[in-house]
Amino acid sequence: MTANVAEEKTPAVPVWNDPAQPVTARVSALIEAMTPQEKIAQLYGVWVGASNEGGDVAPHQHDMEEAVDLDALLPAGLGQLTRPFGTAPVDPALGALSLMRTQARIAAENRFGIPALAHEECLAGFAAWGATAYPVPLSWGATFDPVLVRRMAAAVGRDMRSVGVHQGLAPVLDVVRDARWGRVE
Template sequence: MTTQPTTAPEPWRDANADPGERVRTLLSRMTLREKLAQLYGVWVGIDSGGEMAPHQHEFVDPALDFDDLVRHGIGQLTRVFGTRPVDPVIGARSLARTQRQIVAGSRFGIPAVVHEECLTGLAAWQATIYPAPLSWGATFDPDLVRRMATRIGLTMRGLGVHQGLAPVLDVARDLRWGRVEETIGEDPYLVGTIGSAYVAGLESAGIVATLKHFVGYSASRAGRNLAPVSAGPREIADVLLPPFELALRAGARSVMNAYTDTDGVPSAADATLLTGLLRDTYGFDGTVVAAYFSVAFLHRLHGVAADRGDAAGQALTAGIDVELPTMDCYGEPLLAAVEGGGGGGGRAAAP
């Protein structure tokens, strides 16, 4: 009697192996382009519907070839359910087909992380809508908020979503700021306590909670969106940072940077903030994702980067792991910068 030889699975597919070793083995076999592909999101349908992010329609790429992108892999899929009205069953089936395409089309079969907005419930057609965060703060009831977030998370997980872009932990004290309705309140302890409850609920359902916006977004000058932050070190430490510290202890696995700059340094390029404080001081070991288009804004709005490749290098070196919502800087511009020796010095892009 003869037996067919069995082929041992690739080491990174062995669920019983050490996760760190699995990652190291996989990375050692990936090309630079394949590594970079894991560092950006892809937004199919960015040009459909209304404005969901600042300057959204300036980033439409008519030449985007999804089939070609799949060959190298895709890090994240942006707002599969939230971009346009889609029946949840049809949307889930479509997402499953897309994930199969991504897995089958690349060498290593890495599926994409799917993220959605979920502050007042999954931002999608037919999903349950919950009260705004200002109402959460008014309840003074962390357990109620935790139970609400758990339900939101279970809805998302059932559809194949992995990451939620919430909660908003910006302490709002200037009512002129246009995103006050997304905030929990003006007291840092209240914001941190209620926000941590939301994090605990979302994470308990297996969804990655994303803390935003790190840090100072709501303290922009004259309450203008994207304006510089007018806050000194003491106000930042006493008012703006405590909610993030509390929510990180609650188990949040992702953080999103602020659009603003503080003392002339944009958050997206601030290594002191995103690495020195967040990782070295707070001990955060999760994923830092870019506020939508904030990497490109280093070149287009802040004017601190010479071009998109330079913007990518600054953001990656500062500590932004994933460019969202779609590839603009971490794709070809970063590839060219790394190959030319001019950028991409961050830990995640090292070949």
């Protein structure tokens, strides 16, 4: 007697998840598959991340505003995490744990598994408790030593990347009409 056994087929890996495909093909396929709402969500950023307990809310995040409803945002995705280490002292290991947990939640709750870009301040080094503080950019120029400035910037980048931060908000040239804005020095 012969049994009719249906062949089990492995579902095809979506092009955007196939590392064998060229990056341009992967990006194009992902963008084509995303809804307008999902694309817009990639432009959105919130301030969530570290706490002293390794939780998922940045210190003082919502002292002056209403809390962000992550449950409503995350199904469409989330593009950015702003200042995941917050503004109060947070142990770097707990901050990295908080950021990792937050990223896992973001990736798990959107249909493409896309984590957010995490960005932090680093004008004078990684702006986190216990991180090395360096001179501000005006002082860098005063050294007349581009190699030294590159070495310092690379060290800041390594520090930030080691805890899960992707982008540093650093030297900027702000041409403004109102000098009270925080990024004017």
